[in-house]
Amino acid sequence: MILSSTIAKSKYNGIVLTGMSMGLLIIGILSLSAGAYSISFSQTIQILLDQVGLASQEINTSASNVLLQIRLPRILIATLIGGGLGISGAALQGMFRNPLVEPGLIGVSSGSALFAVIFIVFFSQLLNNFPLINQLGLPLFAFIGGLINVLAVYRLSRGQGKTDTATLILAGVAINALAGSLIGLSLFFADDSALRSFTFWSLGDLGSSSWTKFPTALLLIGLPAILLLTEARNLNALSLGEREAFHMGISIQRVKLRLLILSALIVGIGVSIAGMIGFVGLVVPHLIRIGFGANHRIVLPASFLLGAILLNLADLIARTAVAPAELPIGVLTALIGTPFFIWLIFKLNLSKN
Amino acid sequence: MLQATHIHFCIRQRPIVREASMEVKPGEIMAILGPNGAGKSTLFRLLAGELKCTRGKINYNGASIEGLKPKELATVRAVMPQHSTVNFPFTAQEVIELGNSSHQASHPEKNLQEVMKLTQTSFFKDSLYQNLSGGEKQRVQLARVLLQIWEKKPFPRYLLLDEPTSSLDISQQHLVLNILQKLKNQNIGILVILHDLNLAAHYADRIALLKDGQVAAIGKVKEVFKESLLSDVFDHPIRLIHHLESDQVLVSSNEFYNYPLKTTKQA
Numbered sequence: 001m002i003l004s005s006t007i008a009k010s011k012y013n014g015i016v017l018t019g020m021s022m023g024l025l026i027i028g029i030l031s032l033s034a035g036a037y038s039i040s041f042s043q044t045i046q047i048l049l050d051q052v053g054l055a056s057q058e059i060n061t062s063a064s065n066v067l068l069q070i071r072l073p074r075i076l077i078a079t080l081i082g083g084g085l086g087i088s089g090a091a092l093q094g095m096f097r098n099p100l101v102e103p104g105l106i107g108v109s110s111g112s113a114l115f116a117v118i119f120i121v122f123f124s125q126l127l128n129n130f131p132l133i134n135q136l137g138l139p140l141f142a143f144i145g146g147l148i149n150v151l152a153v154y155r156l157s158r159g160q161g162k163t164d165t166a167t168l169i170l171a172g173v174a175i176n177a178l179a180g181s182l183i184g185l186s187l188f189f190a191d192d193s194a195l196r197s198f199t200f201w202s203l204g205d206l207g208s209s210s211w212t213k214f215p216t217a218l219l220l221i222g223l224p225a226i227l228l229l230t231e232a233r234n235l236n237a238l239s240l241g242e243r244e245a246f247h248m249g250i251s252i253q254r255v256k257l258r259l260l261i262l263s264a265l266i267v268g269i270g271v272s273i274a275g276m277i278g279f280v281g282l283v284v285p286h287l288i289r290i291g292f293g294a295n296h297r298i299v300l301p302a303s304f305l306l307g308a309i310l311l312n313l314a315d316l317i318a319r320t321a322v323a324p325a326e327l328p329i330g331v332l333t334a335l336i337g338t339p340f341f342i343w344l345i346f347k348l349n350l351s352k353n
Numbered sequence: 354m355l356q357a358t359h360i361h362f363c364i365r366q367r368p369i370v371r372e373a374s375m376e377v378k379p380g381e382i383m384a385i386l387g388p389n390g391a392g393k394s395t396l397f398r399l400l401a402g403e404l405k406c407t408r409g410k411i412n413y414n415g416a417s418i419e420g421l422k423p424k425e426l427a428t429v430r431a432v433m434p435q436h437s438t439v440n441f442p443f444t445a446q447e448v449i450e451l452g453n454s455s456h457q458a459s460h461p462e463k464n465l466q467e468v469m470k471l472t473q474t475s476f477f478k479d480s481l482y483q484n485l486s487g488g489e490k491q492r493v494q495l496a497r498v499l500l501q502i503w504e505k506k507p508f509p510r511y512l513l514l515d516e517p518t519s520s521l522d523i524s525q526q527h528l529v530l531n532i533l534q535k536l537k538n539q540n541i542g543i544l545v546i547l548h549d550l551n552l553a554a555h556y557a558d559r560i561a562l563l564k565d566g567q568v569a570a571i572g573k574v575k576e577v578f579k580e581s582l583l584s585d586v587f588d589h590p591i592r593l594i595h596h597l598e599s600d601q602v603l604v605s606s607n608e609f610y611n612y613p614l615k616t617t618k619q620a
Contacts, residue, residue, distance in 0.1 A: 097440050237454040239441050243403060243434055248501060249427025249455025294441035 013298045020305035024079065027309055031075050031316045032067055036324040039063045074209040077217050078315045079308040081206075081270040082280055084221040086307020088263035089281025090288070090299050091228050092150075094235040095259045096157075098168060099289075102282035103267040106168065107149040107175035109278070112264075112271035114179040114186075115145025117198060121190045139216055143268035149175050150264050154256075204277040204330025206315050213273050220269040224262040225304055231259060232296040239294065277330045279337025280307050286341075354378055355400065355430070355511045355542055360409030362399055362566075369395045371566040372409070377542040379509030382533060384553040385546045387563030388587050393546050394435075396563065397515050400544065401432045414508050427455045430511040431498035435519060439482050445493045446478040452500030464503045471532055472496040488525035491517060495529060502541065512536065514545040518552060530556045550591075550604040554578060562586050578602055 033044040047064045085103065092108075093101045103109050119141040127134045156171035187198055234255045237245040242252050270277070288302045311329070314336065318327040355377040362370040370392045377383045387393050398404045400411060402418050411418040413429045421429075431452070439448060449469065450461075458464055469475040472492045477485065482493060495517065502510040514533075518526040530552060533543050547553045553560055554574050561571040564586045570577050583591040583604070594603040 094441075099440065233454055236447075237451055239443065240437055240439060240448070240451060241434075244432075244437055245454070246403065246423055247401065247427065247432035247434075247498075248451065249424040251423050289442055293447070294443045295447055 013292070016292055016298065017301055017305065020302060020309065024305055024309050024312070027312045027316070028075050028079070031312055031319075032071050034316060035066075035071060035319050037063070037066045039067060069211070073211045073214050074206055074315070075312060076214060077209040077273060078206050078311045080217045080221045080225075081274050081277065082311025083304035083308035084225055084266040084270050085277060085280040085311070086284040086303035086305075087225050087228050087300055088266045089307075090285035090296070090303040091231065091235065091259050092263050092281070093285055094239055094296055094299075095256060096154075096168065097239060097241070099286060100169065100282075102279070103146075103263070104276065104278040104281065105176075106153045106172040107179060108146040108264055108267045109271055109276040110176045110179035110183075111145035111147075111149030112142040112268040113145070113202070113276055114183050115141040115148075115268075116272050117183050117186050117190075117194070118145075121186045121194050135212075135216075139220060139269045139272040142272035143220075143265050145179075146268035146271070147261065147264035149179065150260050154260065199328075202276060202330070203328035204275040204333070205326075205328050206274050206318075207326060209273065217269060217273060221266050224265045228259070228262050228266075229300050231255065231262075232300050235259075235296040235300070239296075275328075275330060277311070277333055279333050279341065280310055283337050283340055284310060354412075354414065354509070355544065356410075356412045357396075357400060358410045358412075360396075360399055360406045360411060362395055362404065363407050369566050370399060370406075373563075373566070373568050375561050375568060375571055377511060377544045379511075379540050379542040380537045381558040382537065382543045382545060382556055384557035384560045385544065385563060386548075386550065386553055386560055386586075387569075391563040392566040393563055394515060395566075397513060397544075397546055401430070401513050402426050413511070424455050427501060428506070428510075429502075429508065430513060431501040433494055433498045433512070433514045433517055435515045437494055443482050444479050445474060445482050445485060445489075448482050448493050449474065449478075449496045449500060452497040452503075456501075458500075458504055460504070464500055468496045468499045468503055471535065472499065473528075487520045488522065488528075491521060491525070491529065495532065499536075505540070509540045509542060511542045511544065514543070516546050516548060519548060526552060550578075550583070554602045554604065574602070578604075 029041075029044060029048075032048075033039050033041045039047075043060070043063060044067065047059055047067050050059055050064070051068070089102055092103065092106070093099055096106075116138055119138050123137060123141075124134060127137060153168070153171045153175055156174075157168035183198065187195060190198070234245070234250055237248050237250050238252070238255070240248075245255075246252050267281075284307045285299060285303045288299050288306060292298050292302060311333070314329055314332045318329045318332050321327055357376070358374050359372050360370060360374070361368065361372055373392075373396060375383070385393050385396065395404065399406055402411075402421070402423075405419070413421065413426070418426070446465075446469075450465065452468075453461055466475075469478060472495050474489070474492050474496050477489060482490065485493065495514075498512060498514075502512065512533075517529050517533075521529065526549070533545065534556060536543060545557075547557075557574060559571065559573055560577045562569040562577055562582070569586050570582055578593060580591060580593050583593075590606060592605045594605060595601070596603060
């Protein structure tokens, strides 16, 4: 009886994940055809079929260029970043044992942004002759900044083997404020172009996505995300507490270090490509837990898929709402995410009383 | 055998556990008793491997605890702390299955079923852990730690419990301790911190009395349960009432009973 219920459950999880993947695919194709340059849905399908050698009729080259060179890399990168934010949010929440943890709230994003700005303002000019180092330096710096901040917040908020919610939030506020002021200080030395990119870091923007950035994103967001998936068992054990996880045979220090590095990597690379995009990492794991339970075997992959869906949806709105201009995507996720989150808090409070 | 020899533990030069020695044999229930602040929980955490002794040795089946990795340690002993909270909506069964976190059991489903039957947790297995009553939560936690060491191994396993009955009503207390008693014939040694002297007298095979970080006395119930010794350890007058027919000891504070009881005899 138990055996059958376990199988039924993993079958159910499989259906959920397949459904979400289908949803992501549909939104991806929808996003390909929508935008300032209109491409009909059937044309989109044809261009895609042409790419795999199944063309049935002549296709428009400029439409094909817009679709394949501009929209496709952007959608793929949005998928990786959105998914990455979702899965790293889920992992950090599990590790801190706190549903309020979010890469933005605890300072990972601002740390990444700070180091990215420092790199652009102080190093980018120096390294102009070394394009490869210049291209890798930015994500590397962003990762280091995120890692420093998440370690700092983790150290500050811990006492007696537990993370206290109030201290955690306060530590996050402090670290965010410090990073913000240091960004301001760096900008004092910056030229006009660096100033413009600051607006970009703070609001989030997928507009600069291109095929050249895709390999970095695929390798440094995709791979860590897959590695996070293998931590489901450890995260489940950790949700009972660090003491309990140790009793159950988990080498908690190593596991925590792995989780912190992988999450900082994902968020840092995301920030270096698209700036700070808030609330995806907070809202997505919540929704998944409400819908499908807290087992990380489902929470981790489903958070990736839902994060990818939400960010693509937000980007679709950002590109089409005020076309031919674009809204910053971070503004949109916060605009949708915040009221939703407030509603969530109310609902959780109501169900408690 | 779980063996602690002359273990010593200090926090900032202040000794919390002093030269304590004790052992837990497979198939027995060893209860640790002592007043608040006697160092019971610290001793417990030392034995569980959470803290490292300043001096002294702890061995599990002859192997030093220092040489065991968390994963290896988890196959010889399971630990049930006093309070475990779960912040996310896990079901009771999911919490129990966490007992399988670090090892691949050969019959996970059979083990799960047996453990849930013993702890009477199967009928609310699909409920959310957060919504369970205190007694149900405690049984779920007990099921989880049992699952971890449930499979028969060529070596004895140990179960360490820190006040498993602290927040339970009287029937739940006996339910939990009865479960522990059923484990004795499975080559499992049980170490349990208890607050209730009567429960300890009823269920323990041996008792260690702890005071100021030292083992004040260790031995069978009859050897340790002496009025003067208990009164001294707990700094409170304690009176033992021996039930004539069942050979049971009842513990009472004698502050208000300064007269001889007809049905009792002095120890």
